[in-house]
Amino acid sequence: MLERVCLTKTTLHMSSTSVFEAAAAGDIDYLKSHTSELSTKNDRGWTPLHFAARYGQLDVVTYLIEQKVPTEITNSEGKTAYALAEFWGFDNVAKLLEPAEDATSAKNTTPAGRHIFAPNTINYFAGSPLNRFSWFRSDKAVLDRLVRSQTSRFVLLSSLKPLMDDSQEQAQLYYASWSEVENLIGDPYGQKEDLTEIDVPALVFLGIEEFNGVAENGTAYWALDVTPNGSRKGDIEQLHQNLESRNIRFYDPRPKAFVLDRSSAAIFAQARAMIDWNLRNQFCPACGRRTVSAEAGHKRICPPQAGSADESVPCISSKGVHNFAYPRTxxxxxxxxxxxxxxxxxxxxxxxxxxxxxxxxxxxxxxxxxxxxxxxxxxxxxxxxxxxxxxxxxxxxxxxxxxxxxxxxxxxxxxxxxxxxxxxxxxxxxxxxxxxxxxxxxxxxxxxxxxxxxxxxxxxxxxxxxxxxxxxxxxxxx
CATH class of the missing domain: 3.90.79.10 (Nucleoside Triphosphate Pyrophosphohydrolase)
Structure with a gap:
């Protein structure tokens, strides 16, 4: 609930240009010079009395009542001036405006203790259909199964540009299959963990679109960076060529990303933000060593460098929780x-x-x-x-x-x-x-x-x- 704020002519810092502003600011002189407008309504059904009651202007309310303006008028929200004064806690004004016939009617319109919530607004880039299953990120056996699944889908980005199928009238986000990217990904979740391997594309587990509420029957989504560089540059360039031959290309996300269906837009937003974060944090800001991906792309760590002079010296980033080790928003x-x-x-x-x-x-x-x-x-x-x-x-x-x-x-x-x-x-x-x-x-x-x-x-x-x-x-x- 909004806090009660009593506004006076001084605190409003404005000169009156209408009877509504005058009533809100407590400017009786202006109202006296515009008496023919004292009962007018604005486009929301508010009268000067509504504004005076809303801002606790007792002198204005008293003057308007003396001028016999209607007190029972309701605005577009169904509120009388009395209801506004009571809601905002201006007891002296509410007492003056209290209906004579039923002094409790306005108080009982909402049951005690009940709060009515307005529906949530789900904006574009939000409302993802994926369950992120964060507890899977540290389970290599589950990740290994999911990444190799024939039903898994991969959002590919090159220089943060999304891969889109432009063969249709309206371009759509293209979801690659495991078979299309297998040679690029390799074996990221095998039994042997090699924290020194750094020349691999950024791979992030996004979540699962469940089927009838069951993850096992759903589709796992991943984000994969396929910018042509590193030791796999040749394979990545070949992938680009194969895709372009099918009229599937990487496009600048503005404005292409703004015409996606809402589910794809939300998945793209997550994928781009996560790949961007991984690419920006390839070096530890504490010691300068190369970082490696962990927890399916949702964490980057600074491991000891094998064979280096400071191998036995742990990085200070390994102690406690530091923002640079986790995705940034x-x-x-x-x-x-x-x-x-x-x-x-x-x-x-x-x-x-x-x-x-x-x-x-x-x-x-x-x-x-x-x-x-x-x-x-x-x-x-x-x-x-x-x-x-x-x-x-x-x-x-x-x-x-x-x-x-x-x-x-x-x-x-x-x-x-x-x-x-x-x-x-x-x-x-x-x-x-x-x-x-x-x-x-x-x-x-x-x-x-x-x-x-x-x-x-x-x-x-x-x-x-x-x-x-x-x-x-x-x-x-x-």
């Missing part, structure tokens, strides 16, 4: 910032983006920082806007190379925009009507949204259309 926040009056959102654009494209603000989480703190810091650094409440929406793996986008919807307490760190070319507030036009792809829309596969698109769409996030309940085209 970079946390990134991305946020849809809501105006204090809740009828606009803050969007920005970078110079390198396509013309007219605007998106949510985003940035990396720094060390020693919570994700909520990262949201507040990034928004203030990039736009100068101050954020209070931060609510998690959904997340999206982003395999370019290994980020996890964590999406939030947050509440602003100021409105003045200052491009503090110059990362953005421009930022502005857009109304719900303007946002809906952009989401629907209307020709007259004032800006363009990122594509539907982007989490930024989904955050904005939720705010604009989904009642659970403050939307108007009207669907918008992806």
């Amino acid at each position: 970079d946390p990134v926040i991305i946020v849809c910032v809501i105006h204090p009056t809740e009828d606009k959102i803050l969007l920005g654009r970078q110079t390198a983006w396509p013309k007219r494209q605007y998106s949510c603000l985003a940035g990396f989480v720094e060390a020693g920082e919570s994700v909520e703190e990262a949201v507040r810091r990034e928004v203030r650094e990039e736009s100068g806007v101050i954020v209070s409440n931060v609510l998690f929406h959904s997340s999206q793996p982003w395999p370019f190379p290994n980020s996890l986008m964590m999406g939030f919807i947050a509440q602003a307490t100021s409105t003045e925009i200052k491009l503090e760190d110059k990362e953005l070319e421009h930022a502005t507030w857009y109304s719900r009507g303007e946002v809906l036009a952009a989401l629907s792809g209307q020709s007259g829309a004032p800006f363009n949204m990122p594509p539907g596969i982007a989490i930024a698109h989904q955050l904005v769409k939720s705010w604009a259309t989904e009642v659970e996030w403050g939307g108007n309940g009207l669907n918008a085209k992806m």
Whole structure:
């Protein structure tokens, strides 16, 4: 639940430009000069009384009641001004607005202790059909059986470019069979362990797509690096030639990866991120020795170098848990910032983006920082806007190379925009009507949204259309 925040005209840092903003900020003078608008509604059914109750503006609520504005009006979420004041903990306002006939009706709409969860959003690159079976990663007998299975499938990447079958109208991710890659893989999980063998393609066990919930009857998926180099360069180049003769090629993942079916997109995201991590960590950052793959590609270790002068000296990375020994994921926040009056959102654009494209603000989480703190810091650094409440929406793996986008919807307490760190070319507030036009792809829309596969698109769409996030309940085209 969002924390209660009491906003005054001072803390809102804005001048009133509508009766809604005036009511939220406690600006009675503005309301007195616009008395004909005191009962108007915005596109979400909110009246000035709703905003005054939402922000605990007792003097404004008192004035509006004196002006005999209707108090029983409900917004698009079915809430009266009384219900808003009670929900946000403004007891003095709620007492003033409490219905005379049934003072307990609003309190009993939801059974005590019950919490209604909105459906989870599954973004593109997420929602993998695979059970990762992490306990199989250290079981060589199981891995040996799985890698040699005729049903196993291999996602091949060359210089991190995925192998795709372009023979169909829409290119698809190509899954190689064991027979196609056997001579490249060799015997990675044989009985004899050779930790000094380093000139082998990166191989990662991704998981199993179970059949009717049974792993034994399912399909195991693997990721394999087939970049032409090393002692197997000739064999890899021959594989490339054989595939190209069948119109199967390695393509730059942008934009090809963005048109895959969702299951293949999620498998590709995992495969690319894992292969990228293995390729980037071939040397130990602690001592400089060559690292080798372990746990089916999910760990890299620094073994003693046979015959070397320091063979008996263990690397310090072998002690304790260190981030460089395990796959890396970079946390990134991305946020849809809501105006204090809740009828606009803050969007920005970078110079390198396509013309007219605007998106949510985003940035990396720094060390020693919570994700909520990262949201507040990034928004203030990039736009100068101050954020209070931060609510998690959904997340999206982003395999370019290994980020996890964590999406939030947050509440602003100021409105003045200052491009503090110059990362953005421009930022502005857009109304719900303007946002809906952009989401629907209307020709007259004032800006363009990122594509539907982007989490930024989904955050904005939720705010604009989904009642659970403050939307108007009207669907918008992806």
